[in-house]
Amino acid sequence: MLAARVIPCLDVFQGRVVKGTNFVNLRDAGDPVEVARRYEAEGADELVFLDITASHEERDIILDVVRRTAEQVFMPLTVGGGVRTVEDVRALLSAGCDKVSINSAACTDPDFVRRAADRFGSQCIVVNIDPKRIIKDGKEVWEVHINGGRKPTGLMAVEWAKEIERLGAGEIVLTCMDADGTRDGYDIEITSAVSEAVSIPVVASGGAGSPQHMVEAIRDGKADAALAASIFHFGQFTIAETKQAMREAGIAVRL
Amino acid sequence: MITIVDYQMGNLRSVQKAIEKVGGEAKISSDPAEIASAEKLVLPGVGAFGDAMAEIRRRDLASPIIDFVDSGRPFLGICLGLQLLFERGLEHGEHEGLGILAGDVVRFDLPSNFKVPHMGWNTVTKKAPTGDANPLTEGIENDSHFYFVHSYYVRPTDPSVVALTCDYGGPFCAAIRRGNVIATQFHPEKSQDNGLKLLASFNGMTMNAEASV
Numbered sequence: 438m439l440a441a442r443v444i445p446c447l448d449v450f451q452g453r454v455v456k457g458t459n460f461v462n463l464r465d466a467g468d469p470v471e472v473a474r475r476y477e478a479e480g481a482d483e484l485v486f487l488d489i490t491a492s493h494e495e496r497d498i499i500l501d502v503v504r505r506t507a508e509q510v511f512m513p514l515t516v517g518g519g520v521r522t523v524e525d526v527r528a529l530l531s532a533g534c535d536k537v538s539i540n541s542a543a544c545t546d547p548d549f550v551r552r553a554a555d556r557f558g559s560q561c562i563v564v565n566i567d568p569k570r571i572i573k574d575g576k577e578v579w580e581v582h583i584n585g586g587r588k589p590t591g592l593m594a595v596e597w598a599k600e601i602e603r604l605g606a607g608e609i610v611l612t613c614m615d616a617d618g619t620r621d622g623y624d625i626e627i628t629s630a631v632s633e634a635v636s637i638p639v640v641a642s643g644g645a646g647s648p649q650h651m652v653e654a655i656r657d658g659k660a661d662a663a664l665a666a667s668i669f670h671f672g673q674f675t676i677a678e679t680k681q682a683m684r685e686a687g688i689a690v691r692l
Numbered sequence: 693m694i695t696i697v698d699y700q701m702g703n704l705r706s707v708q709k710a711i712e713k714v715g716g717e718a719k720i721s722s723d724p725a726e727i728a729s730a731e732k733l734v735l736p737g738v739g740a741f742g743d744a745m746a747e748i749r750r751r752d753l754a755s756p757i758i759d760f761v762d763s764g765r766p767f768l769g770i771c772l773g774l775q776l777l778f779e780r781g782l783e784h785g786e787h788e789g790l791g792i793l794a795g796d797v798v799r800f801d802l803p804s805n806f807k808v809p810h811m812g813w814n815t816v817t818k819k820a821p822t823g824d825a826n827p828l829t830e831g832i833e834n835d836s837h838f839y840f841v842h843s844y845y846v847r848p849t850d851p852s853v854v855a856l857t858c859d860y861g862g863p864f865c866a867a868i869r870r871g872n873v874i875a876t877q878f879h880p881e882k883s884q885d886n887g888l889k890l891l892a893s894f895n896g897m898t899m900n901a902e903a904s905v
Contacts, residue, residue: 439860440813440837444830477884482813508709513839513882533705535841535882558739560809607809607841638807661807691813691837 440691441655441683442662443676444640445669447472448488449518452498456492456670466670469502473510473518479676481692482513485538485610485664488518496525500532506531517610526553531562538610540565541583543595544590554605559637564606568594568627569614576689577593579627586614594627602635608630609635610664612642620646620667628658640664646672648682655688694895695730697757698722699747701772702738703881710881714888716895724879728756732897736881737772741781741797741844744772745789754790761792761873766897768827769875774868775846777875783844790868793868794849802861813837814865816856816878828855828876829870836886838866838878845877875897 447454447469454472455463469594473484486506488499496519503516517538518527524627526537537557543550543564545639567586579594598609611631613624623644632639639663641654645665654663668674680690695709696704698720711718711734718734721727727810735757737744748754761767769777781787781797788799788802800808815835845864848854858877859864867876874894880887 438815439810440810454849488745501829507703511706511710511713511882511884511888513841530703531705533703533709535703535706559843560738561813574742608811638809647755661812 438689440482440689441660442640443480443651443679443683443690444483444664445476445481445676446485446664446666447486447670448489448643448666449499449502450489451495455489462473470505470509473506473514476676477510477576479644480663480692481676483513483515484510485515485517486534487538488516490518496528498620500528503529503532503534511639517563517565521549523549523552523556526557526562530557534565536561536563536608538563538565542598543601543606544581544583544592547600550601550604550606554607558605559605562606563610563640564601565609565610565612566598566601566631567596567612567614570627579630582614586617595630598631598635598639599669602637606637608638608640609640610640611660613644616644617642619644622646623654623658623663624659625653625658628654628660632659632661638662648679651679652683652686652688655683656686693730694718694734695727696720696734696736697727697773699737699744699751701744702736702745704736706881707734707736707770710888710891711895712829716891716897717774722751722753722793723842724752724756727753728759730760730765731817732767733757733760734768734770735773735776735785735875736746736770737776738841739772741775741783741789742785742787745781745787748776748790754791758790758792762894764872766894767873767875768894769873770881771842771877771879774875777868777873778846778848781844781874793853793870796847797844798847799844800860806861809841810860810889811841812839813883814840814858814860814878816858817863818856819854826855826869827874827890827897830893831889832856832886837883838876838886839882840866840878840879842877855896
């Protein structure tokens, strides 16, 4: 039985794991390799590094982090943040990450997704979709945003997800902006709508505050994996506790 | 020394690091002579079947790999490196594989609630042991989890080569074993302790004990 995945996400700034709120008041939370090893020992199914340095001059730093992590951690590693060119993808994959996550560049240059998938295979191309609930002409729509939720794209989440699949992406990370950072739970409605519209795996993201929320993302949101950052970083819940709760809810997990 | 075949398809470095982690030595090579004379060979790989075979042929690696397998030395294929052993791949058209094993590589054709790629940790089931110990029977328990990421799977003509199965909308071949040839659909280098155990066992394989086709 395929296990639902629990995926911790680490923000990496200039080669260090940071904790903070909306990119301000960043606090150093350690060496990415050490944190990755700890999560591996706790039973994480995969790991995501989000490079929030976002400046091209500092790309070499994240490549070094990936290299050092891949030497010591033997589980799938995804890296996102500032991935804009086929060359960025190639550099990350050859440094040792398994999947590369494309966010803004997918919206501004959809053909980039196709080029990357053609060159490296769908299995390593992940696309982030960040929808926000917006009222347009008196009607609610789920509009995809970029730049951390600041810039609307005119794209609608469900249609965009189908287009991403058609372009060759192998997985979608869906971060619902209204829920993100609230710790009140994932946006189940949008998650299940997207997950049921595509045949590639969907990772629920944004809003996790408890193991129960991860149960809901899988059971009700029909997601294939649940991603979380703060609930694990701040030590509120361990990955093992989370998986135990999922198992008790009848969800197949890897313990 | 384990030689890892470099044909520009996949995370060779992860495979190398995992082998080193279990105390083995591994080098990455795209040199036909080095591959032909390797002590143990790993054919890794992610990506598309047709592109991979084109790269292997362009680098004149098909004959060295086939000759290596025929010599009875220990061989490990991983993911695409399992699929390429077969006669025919049906990914984006029809492509001829290495033809070391009879059979096809086909896409999952499943109800819509099964996502493709099959991505994540799934459990394996051992087929009845074939007698002698090998990395797919030693140390792997039924229902242990391994990391999979693939949209295609192998359908061997000879069912007796299937060593492990996995269930995703029905059983499919998760690993094959024929004499010195071992190959897995999952990624041992990404499967934490279970995968490292398999690699340690492969690292310990010797030629004579396993060359029995």
